[in-house]
Amino acid sequence: MHSLTDRLAGALTDDRGNAPIVAVLGVVGILYVLAHAAQVIWFVLPSGQFKILHVGGAATLIFLSLAASAPRVTGRLAHLLLALLAAGTIWYVVTEIGALTSQRSFLPNSMDMAVATVLLLLCLYASLREWGWVVSLIAVVGLLYGYFGQAMPDGLLYHGGLSLKRLIGYTSIPYFSGLLGGLAELSAGTIFPFMLLAAALQVTGCVDFIMGAAYRIGGRTRAGPAQVAILSSGMMGMVSGSSVANVASTGALTIPLMNRVGFKPAFSGAVEAVASTGGQVTPPVMGLAAFLIVGLTGVPYGEVIVAAAFPALIYYLYLMFAVHLRAVQQDLDASTQDVLRDSLGSEESFWRTCLYNFHFFVAIIYLIWTLIETNLAGRASIQATGLLLGLYILRELAGSWRGLLSSLRGLGRVLAHIAGLLARTAYLGALRGAQIAVVVAVIGVLVDILSVTGFAQKLSFAMLELAAGNLWLLLVVAAFACLAFGLGLPTSASYILVALMGAPALVSLGVPLLAAHFFVFFFANVSAITPPVAVSCLVAAKIANGDFFRTSFIAVRLGLPGFILPFIFVIHPELLGIDSSLGYTALIAAMALLGVVALNVLLEGFLLRPLTWPQRLSLLPATLGLLHPNLVASLVGIAILGGLLGWQWMTAERRQDAQDSADSGASAGTTLAEPPTSGGKR
Template structure:
C-alpha cells in the first residue's frame, strides 16, 4: 500500500468513513462537522446567537453534512448523482448564508411581508430538506410533508367538517415552512434538535468511538455465561444497553444481531425465535432511560415537562419490559432443555473484570450524565459536560497505556476527532428528518386538522377512555408502519395525546402511552422493520419472526394501558409505595402470562391451566381491586400446584 493510500485510509477513518469514495467530500464533511460542533458548543456556553440564527446554522450544516455523506457513498460511475449532490451542497451553503445575513430584516422588517428572494429561499430550503430526508430516511416522510403542504393550499376543496378549512395563501404557507416566520423547518422542533438532541447524538458517537459497543457486548456475554438462556440473554442485555448509544432500533438489530442471532441458532433456538429476541431487545432499547431513542427529548418538546420527570417515569416500565423478556428466553431454554452453563458457545474473550478495567471511564461518564440530569441541569448542557469528560478521560487512558508516546498521542487525537465526527453525522441525520416533520406538524396545527381530529376521536369513543385508548393505540401502530419512531410519535401525539388528556389522563401518561405504541410498530406486522431485519439475519420466516416478536414484546402492548388507568406505575399521584405495588402487580401478571403462552411453569401445564393462567394474568392488570385480588390468588394457586407436581415427579421412582 502506498504512502498516499495509507494517509487516505487514516484520514477517512478519522472522518468516520473508512469506505469513502470521495476524499474531497470526506475532508469537507470533517471540516463541516467540526465547525458545526464549534457553533453548538459556543451557543450552549454563551448563547451568543439569536435563536433563529442558531436554528439556521444547525439545519444548514446538517443538510450539508448529509449531502456530503451521500457523495461519499456515490461511486465515480454515478457522475450525475455526484454532480447533483455537490450542487445541492453549494445551494444549501448559499441559503444558510442568506438567512444569516438577512436575519434582522426577516424578523423585524419583513416578518409579515416576505420579499421575492425570501420566497425563493424558502422554496429552495424546503426542497433540499425534502430531498435529503428522502435519501436518508425513505420517501414516506417527505411525501407526508408534501401532502401537508397541498392540504394547506387546497383544504377549502376537501369534503366534511374534519378535512375542510379555509385554505392558506401561498406566501403565508411558505412562511410557515421556514422563513420569515421561523416555523416548520426552523421551528421549535429544530430548536429542540439543536439544543438537546444533537448533544446526545454527539455523546453516543463519542461512546462508540471510545469502545462502548465492545464493552456492552462483553457485558452481555458475561451475563449470558451464567444463565441457561445463554446467547439469548446476551442479545437482551447488549441490545438493551445499545439503545442508550445508537438511538435506532434497526441499527441495533443490524449491529448486535449479526453476532447474537447466529449464536442463538447454534445454541439450539429456532431462527424465528432468535430473530424475534434481537428485534424486541433492540426495540426495548428505545424505552430505556436515559436516552430512550430521543423520545424523552421529543416529549419535552411536545409537553414542556422536565426531562427529569420523563426519565424517572420511564424507568419502571422499561424494567418490567426487560424482566419479561429475560424470563421469556429463560423459560424457552428450560422448555428446550438447554443450558448455556454446560455449553462452549460463549467461551472465549476477556472477563468482565478485565473489560471493565479497560473501559471504566465509559461507566464514569454515563454515571455523571445521569447525575447531572437528575440534578436539574439542562439536558443539552449535561450531555456536553459528559462528552467533554469522556473525551478527557479517554485521552488520559490512551496516553497512559501508550506511556505518553507520540503514537499514543496520535491514537488519542484520532479517537477524539472520530468520536466527534461520528456524533455530528448522527446528529445531522436526525436534525434533517426532525425539521421535515416540523413542517408537517406546523401545517396540521395551523389548518386546525389536528384539533378537529382530536375532537372526532373523543366523539367516536363516546367518552369512554378504554375505547379512546384503543383508537389512539391503533393510530400509533398504523402511522408507525412506514415511519421512524420519532415521526410516528410526533404525528399521533399531536391529536391522540390531547384527546386522552381531555378525558382526565395526566399529560405525561398520555404521551408515554403514545410513545410506547409508536415504538412497538417496529415489531408489529405487516411491516415490522425490526423483525424484518432480524429475520433476514436469521434466514428465517418474516411472519414467524414477527409473530414471535409480538409475543415477546407483549408487556409493551399491555403496560401502556396501565399508564392511563393506573398512572401510579409511572410514579404519578400516590407516592413510591403505590408505584412499587403497581410494578409488582405488572411483573407478576406478565410473568404469569409468559408461563401461559409457553405452557410451562415448573413443568408442562395443561391447556385448561394455560387458559386459566392467561385470564388471571390479565385480571391482575385490570384496574379493579377485587378482580386483582382474586386473580392473584388463582395465580399463586396455579404456581403452587405446578411446583407440587414437579416435586412429586422428582420424588417418584423411575420406572
C-alpha cells in the same frame, strides 16, 4: 436507517478520487460539532440562526457524504452542487436574519420564497435518501392538504386552504416554523449533543465494553445469547435513537449466536427486534424520546425518567423471562455450549476491564446527576462527552508514559492518536446528528401544517366524539391510531406525530398529561414491531434468515408489555410515579409484571412442564386480576398463579420420586438375576 459511516468507509479505500470529498466532509463535520458545542454552552447565536445552521448544516453534511460515496462523477458533482445550495441557504438566513424577523416577518419577498422552497426540497430529498420515502411522502401529503384544504369534503378534512406564499412561509422562513420550528430547536440543542455522546462512547471503546458486560451477565444462562441480545440491545438502543439501526448493528452479532444455540430463526430475530425497540423506552436517554417528551409537555426531565423507570424494568424482565421459558421448553442450555466461552473470560479479567473503562462509569454517573439537578440536557451531554474524552485521554497518556519520556517520536504518536480520537468523535457525531436533524425537521413541517389548518384539533374532537365520552373506547381508538400513524417511521418522528394527534384527546377526558404522552409514545414505539410494516422485524428477519411475518407475530408476543402497559398508565398512573409513593409504585409494577408473565405462560402453554388446557384457561382470570388496578383482584391472580406453580412443582417432585424408585427397583432386580460368577456344580 442507512449507515453513513459504512458508506464512507469504502470511499476512502477506492480509487475514484472521493477521498478529498471525505476530507472536506470531515472538516465541515468538525466545524458543525464545534458550533453546536459553543451554542449549547455559551448561547452565541440567536435562535433563528442556530436552527438554520443545524438544519442546513445537516443537509450539507448528508449531501457531502452522498457525493463522497457516489460511484460516478455525475452523481458526485450533483450532490456537491446540492451541498453548496444547502450551504447557501445557511448564508442567506444568517445574513438576512434582522430583516426576516423585523421587516419581512409577515411580508416575505420573492427571494425569501425561493430560499424557503430550495431548503424544503433539499431536506425532503435528504430525508428520502437517509430514511426512505415514508417520512418525505407524508410531509408532501401534508403540504398538499394545506394547499387544497378548500377542496376537501366538509367535516374533519375541510379547511379554508393556505395560499402558496403562506404555505411556503410556514415551511421555514420568514415564520421560522416547519423546518426551522420548535422541533428543530429541540433537535439542535438537545438531541444532537446526545448523538455526539453516542459517538464518543463508540470511539473510546465503551460500546465494546457494554457488549462485553452483556456477555458476562447473560452469557452463562440457559438462554445465553438471547439474554445477551436483550441486555446489549437495551443498553445500546437507549442512546441510538433508532431501533432499526440498533437491530442492524447489535443484531449482526447476537442473532447468529441465538441460531447456533438452537433457537429458531424467527424467534431469534424477534428477540433482537423487541430488545432494540425497548431501548427507546429505557431511561435515562430513552432513545432521545425523553427530551421530546420534555419539549412537548414541559414536564421536567427528572420526572420523565423516573416515570419511565418501572415500565422499562417490567418490559425487560418480562422479555428475559420469556426467552428463558422458551429455552426450557425446547430443552436448550447455552451454558453447556461453547459459543460464548471465548467472550466471557475469567472473573478477574472482567473486573479488570471494568476498572480499565472507569471513564464510562464516571461520565454516565455525571450525566445522570447533572440531568436530574439542572434539567439542561444538551449542556449536560456536552459536559459528559468532554469528561468521557478527557478521562480516556488521561488513561492513554498514563499507559504511554514510557514512550513519552523516551523520544519525541513517541510523543508524536500519542498526540496523533489523541487528535484522531477527537476527529473521529466529531466526525461520527456530526453524521449521526445530521440524520436525526433532517428527519425531525421534515416531520416539523407536517406538524406545523396540521396545527395551522386545525386538523390536529379537529382529529382530537373527532376521536372524542367517536368514543362518546367513554375512556376505554377512546383508549382503543387512540391505540390503533398511534399504531397506524407510527408504521414505518423512526421512533422520534412517530412519537411527535402521534403526540400531536392522540394525546390532546386523552387529556381532555381527564388523563394526566404525562400518562397521556406515555400512552401514545409506547404505541408509537411498538409500531416498529407491529405487522404489516414492522420495520425492526424486517431487518431482524433478514439477518436471521427467518420468515418476516412469523418473526413479526412472535415479536408482538415478546413485546406484550409495550401493548398492555399503556392502558395501565391511564387507569393506574401510579405506575408512572404520578401522585404516588415509591413503595406503592413498586407494588403496582410488581403486579403488572406478574400479570404479563402469567399471560406469557398462558400463550406458551408451558411453565415447569406443558400445561393442560384447563390449566391454561385458569391463567386467564389470574392475568386479568393481576393487571386490574384492584388490589383484591391482584391477590386472587397471585393465588391462582402460585397455586398452579406449586401444583406443577409437587407433581414434578412426585414423578421424579416415582422414577427414582423404579430405577432403584430395576437395578436391584438386575443384580439378583445375575448368574453366579464362581465355578462349581449344583
